[in-house]
Amino acid sequence: MPRLRRAILPLVFVIAGAAIAGWLVHSKPEARPQAPDDPITFVEVEIAQPTTHAVTVAVMGVVRAEREVTLQPEVSGRVVEHAKALVDGGLVKAGDPLVRLDARDYASAVEISKADLAQARLAVREEEVQRTVAQAEWRDAPPDFSEQSRAYVMREPHLDAAQARVSSARTRIERAKRDVGKTLIRAPFDAVVLAESVELGQLIGPQTPVARLAGIDRFWIQASIPVSQLPFLEIPGVNTDQAQGSPATVIDHAAGELTREGFVLRLLPAVEERGRMAQIVIAVDDPLGLRVPPGERPTPLLVGTYVEAELRGRTLEGVVAVPRRAMIDDAHLWVVDAEQRLRSREVTVAWRERGRVFVKAGLRVGDRFVISNLPVATEGMRVQQTEPAPSPTPTPTPVGPS
Numbered sequence: 001m002p003r004l005r006r007a008i009l010p011l012v013f014v015i016a017g018a019a020i021a022g023w024l025v026h027s028k029p030e031a032r033p034q035a036p037d038d039p040i041t042f043v044e045v046e047i048a049q050p051t052t053h054a055v056t057v058a059v060m061g062v063v064r065a066e067r068e069v070t071l072q073p074e075v076s077g078r079v080v081e082h083a084k085a086l087v088d089g090g091l092v093k094a095g096d097p098l099v100r101l102d103a104r105d106y107a108s109a110v111e112i113s114k115a116d117l118a119q120a121r122l123a124v125r126e127e128e129v130q131r132t133v134a135q136a137e138w139r140d141a142p143p144d145f146s147e148q149s150r151a152y153v154m155r156e157p158h159l160d161a162a163q164a165r166v167s168s169a170r171t172r173i174e175r176a177k178r179d180v181g182k183t184l185i186r187a188p189f190d191a192v193v194l195a196e197s198v199e200l201g202q203l204i205g206p207q208t209p210v211a212r213l214a215g216i217d218r219f220w221i222q223a224s225i226p227v228s229q230l231p232f233l234e235i236p237g238v239n240t241d242q243a244q245g246s247p248a249t250v251i252d253h254a255a256g257e258l259t260r261e262g263f264v265l266r267l268l269p270a271v272e273e274r275g276r277m278a279q280i281v282i283a284v285d286d287p288l289g290l291r292v293p294p295g296e297r298p299t300p301l302l303v304g305t306y307v308e309a310e311l312r313g314r315t316l317e318g319v320v321a322v323p324r325r326a327m328i329d330d331a332h333l334w335v336v337d338a339e340q341r342l343r344s345r346e347v348t349v350a351w352r353e354r355g356r357v358f359v360k361a362g363l364r365v366g367d368r369f370v371i372s373n374l375p376v377a378t379e380g381m382r383v384q385q386t387e388p389a390p391s392p393t394p395t396p397t398p399v400g401p402s
Contacts, residue, residue, distance in 0.1 A: 044372035045336055045385045048320045048363040055232045055313035055351055061223030061282065063305045067189060067215035074182045076205040077101030079198055086196050086211060091290075092187040099198060099210055101183040109176040117169035123162040131159060185210055192216050192288065194303065214303055219287035220265070221250060223309055224277040232313040232351065235267050235280070248282050251308045255299040260284050264311065282309055319350055319358040326371040327357060334370040334377060335363075342370070342381045 081100035085092050092098065191213035198210050230238070234245040245264030252258040261284075268279035286292075287301035301307075326333050328344065335345045347362030363369065368385065 041383045042386050043370045043383045045368040046371050048367040050318045050320055053316045053319055053358055057229055057311040057313055059223035059225050059309050061221040063301055063303055064220045065214035065303050066218045066220050070212045071210040073204055075179050077183055079200050079202045082200050090193040092191055094187055094189045096187045097184055099185040103180050103183040106179040113172040113176050120165035120169045127159040127162045189215050216288050219284050221282040223280055225280055227278045235264055238267050247312050249310045250284055258299050316350055319360050320363050322357050322359050323371050324355055336368040
């Protein structure tokens with residue numbers, strides 16, 4: 001009996017364990033299939049509101065004189081007078097005498113030519129008398145006398161030569177008088193002296209530069225601009241018949257942010273070779289501020305200065321301002337539809353500037369376009385919009401000594 005119990009007891013334990021295991025397997029909880037959650041991405045949006053925008057084009061350029069000339073004498077001579085204003089940076093007015101050369105030799109030439117004229121006139125009178133005598137002597141000339149012989153005996157060639165000598169003497173007098181006038185070199189227009197290179201007592205000639213002058217009424221700024229931006233500006237002779245084109249504010253950073261008002265004057269006919277950009281000329285009147293009372297004059301605009309100019313171009317109507325970061329590429333951005341899902345929208349950009357683009361087609365009033373950065377975005381992706389973050393208020397900078 002004890003042996004039978006020892007043999008049956010393990011078998012009982014095995015059967016009981018199998019029964020428990022079977023019950024556990026059949027009573028385990030079943031995993032029900034569930035649809036995966038649709039992830040929601042939070043985005044920042046703006047509402048499309050068409051508005052107007054005045055185009056501003058920023059360019060850089062070099063200041064140049066509208067009129068610049070290097071004065072050189074037309075005759076040779078020694079400098080006997082030198083204007084006090086003829087110094088680097090000096091101001092001269094049109095017609096001011098700048099340099100006078102010794103004119104005595106040219107004045108002597110005038111007197112010599114006058115003496116030659118008197119001799120030539122005397123010769124004419126003598127020939128006229130000789131002609132009168134010849135006419136009396138040859139009154140009864142033979143009928144076969146040739147016209148050429150008749151003209152010769154009547155002193156006609158001699159009289160013509162005497163009259164030619166009179167004309168030549170008069171021409172020499174006029175030339176000698178012009179040479180006397182050329183010994184005085186005057187300023188051709190109101191100008192500032194850029195460089196002066198002669199002194200009293202110096203012997204100069206037609207190849208000697210006396211001074212380099214720049215007109216003070218107007219300076220030019222030659223600036224480069226992309227060809228694609230030209231239609232947004234008013235350019236005389238191109239898209240407007242006005243003498244003055246788009247207004248410009250010239251900023252001279254080297255002179256402490258000095259600003260001057262100017263305007264687009266014209267478009268040059270060729271692009272620059274290096275950047276293939278168009279060249280425009282901006283005019284600035286009274287660049288030295290001479291029309292302002294001396295105590296109120298600003299720092300003058302100097303020739304050769306590298307300046308910035310902001311051109312105020314045409315006004316765009318019905319455009320939507322979009323931050324550059326909102327653009328997927330040059331012609332697409334994300335909008336949020338009524339089901340809070342992303343949709344790619346093709347748009348037409350009318351103008352680009354720093355940090356913004358202006359869309360003229362592709363957005364309707366009230367469209368919500370995404371302005372936040374989306375590293376991963378797909379068509380139809382579910383999003384939830386948030387209000388745009390308020391722009392930080394700039395801290396006012398104190399004015400005055402620290």
